[in-house]
Amino acid sequence: MRKGAEKLISGDKLIAFYKSSVTAGRIMAHRNNDEPSKLREFLDGDLFKGLLPFLGLIVILGVMYYLTDGRIMQPKRVRLLLSQVYYPMIVATGVFFVMTLGSIDFTEGSTLGVASIVISELSFYSIPLAILGGILTGALIGAVNGFFHVKFKLQSFIVTICTMYLFRGVCAYMTTETAIPASASIKALDSDGLKIGITIAVLVVAYFIFKFTRIGNDVKAVGSGETAARFSGVRTDKVKFLTFVAAGALTGLAAFVNVIKVGSITATAGNQLETQILISLVLGGLPITGGAKVRFSNIVVGTLMYTVLNNGLVMLGLEAATQQLIKGIVFLIFVALTIDRKALKVIK
């Protein structure tokens, strides 16, 4: 049974919300006969697609604010919310580059699990060694993905699903007996300042690479048109391999942030992280086809949106099944609205 009536969403509010959204839908669907294509053109335009994630974040925040009577904006709630943003945002940054290639990576969850184990074990010797170990573990898994993707010309979709099972298995095997504890000294590092610091540093460096270096440009070029990029002098195989390595390394770094937060690692560490990241980035407006139309803001907006949505649904006291259902619907609507139909092709 659910407890605490104040936590529950009142029936009236749900009905009011439903009514207003139906009205909004009618307004959206209304077509003026004199200008039949203007609205359509705007909805299909790049400007709207670019703004949509920001609008979405505001709408979701607004809706959650309304439904929770403003409780979601209480300082302690905001702090809790932010604490759930750090490591997904770091992971999402790496996956952002993979998806810009037009590829996909399903190994974040299992990578995070394995890297967390390595970090916990090494944390008893030296903290810097533990961090390094985590990053290297992630990079190594990324290298395995990249190697099979590039050398055997397998689609990243297939490769990373296989390696996801593989490393999930490794993670489960190492944690069969008992959960793996981390040292007290690493847990003592847990502070908002450090976590914010690492997250911002990752974002800044990644933004710089994405915007102002050749490798960032090459990643985008491969995503937009791999053959033409190759004929323009881009070493496409190298770019793809390095991107997977970098994504793995970032997940390894995120594992460090995870370990200082949770303190001990169980078989379920990082479970379902890959879908969370994928949903976040798509919510943030990242076209799943990658290429020219990706925006760096996709990472930040998307991760925030997912976390707000997730937290709001929990605060509303909805059952897990209902939460999943609602998340599924929101995800579907966003993919339908943001996907670039002109660039549709199979994910590499």
Next chain:
Amino acid sequence: MSVLLRAEHIDKRFGITHAVNDVSIDINAGEVRALIGENGSGKSTFCQMLCGIYTIGGGTFTLDGQVMNVRNQVEANRLGVSIIVQEMGTLSGLTVAENIFLGHEDPFMHYGIKDTRAMIREGQRLLDEYGFNNIRAGAMIDSYNFEDRKLVEIVKATYMKPKILIVDETTTALSQNGRLELYKIMDSVRADGRSVIFISHDLREILERSDTITILRDGEYIDTVNSKDVDEDGLKRLMVGREIGSAYYRTDYGTEISPEVVLSVRDVTVPGQIEDVSFDLHRGEILGFGGLSECGMHEAGKAVFGASLERYGSVTLADGTAINDIPTAIKHSIAYASKDRDNESIILNESIRNNIILPSIDDLAEHHILSGGKLNRFAQEYAEKMQTKMQGIHQFVSDLSGGNKQKVVLARWIGKGSDILVLDSPTRGIDVKVKQAIYALMSELRAQGKSIIMISEEIPELLGMSDRILIMKDGKINGEFKRSESLSEEDLIAKMV
């Protein structure tokens, strides 16, 4: 003569581009009507509205007294309009017969189950009737080459005797034999009292094959003339709206080729494509490569650029640098424009800017850092230098016409300052005005001492532009000609077949 198709006030906009602007034409029964104009003049858009690929932006098509109101190509087919398109129009993964009857499977359906054997039988009967008996109706379409697939498309578009047959730039994809087959079909459509709308950039072909010619320019109707009453220059004038100078090709003869060799190709073999190809490229020379489309000349261009996937033999520059991969080739001042422009030369889903800067990115970076303003200025400079028709450098290349895409390709290599340019079919599918600009650019580059390898399927272009011509046959070099006024098309053809 009775009017078969009446187009009234046809209009279409794409964003701010007015692709077709209030065009009204009548097409008579029993005529071949050519539709000509430069790239972007609206002729393809016009036809694609007629056959249901695009929705009609405004105006009406009346076919045989009945207003057409079609939502897709299949409905247009049923009313009697079919099209053979410029690029690949068959679907991979289906059999030849399934391609022929795509969208018209009903006669072969029994209670929702397809009678495959009846379909193949009927398909084969049609293929035999057309005289294409080397194509098997039951085979997968993928087992045939581009040309045979085009023939399948011709069957698909014509077997149900359409009232209007649209032939959109199909002939560029066909060899002489294939063209003759297509002409026969066009003639039979005319003889039946039906009509053909014929789009081609080859004005000679237009004059030979059409009865009347309608000229469009920038989406607007200009004029309709009888083919008997005009010549090529007259048509060019109507298309461009001004006099085209006679300096279309180079006019100089007898200039010495510099003895300085800039690139040596020795015993280059690409399995299944080319065999033991050796030649030298001299400074300031335009070296033409000709042959039939499967002769290996396209692969030879790729080999020089280091783009072949499996290659033996050597490609070396004058300073001894070996060219074995694309980044090395680009770094050492080799440029390449592919015949397959949309896949290999440009990134369609990218901006003009990012396409132009891509090979030059290392040169533009300062201490490995890129500055947006500098990249913009670079792209702007070279896009303007090539007189690219665009809304701005951030416009996507996919919006541009074929000629403007090629300008973007050339802009990036001019910007890179490449000394050796490998241009594969540089004027393929490009209109007169841009063609002229490309030839002028080639002459200018040649005068600057740059060397050009020009691979071309157009013999007049080879004769008109090259200092030296190599003809390939079955993957080998089969003949070499020096530039000369007395050199004729027949001389080259004799070495090709």
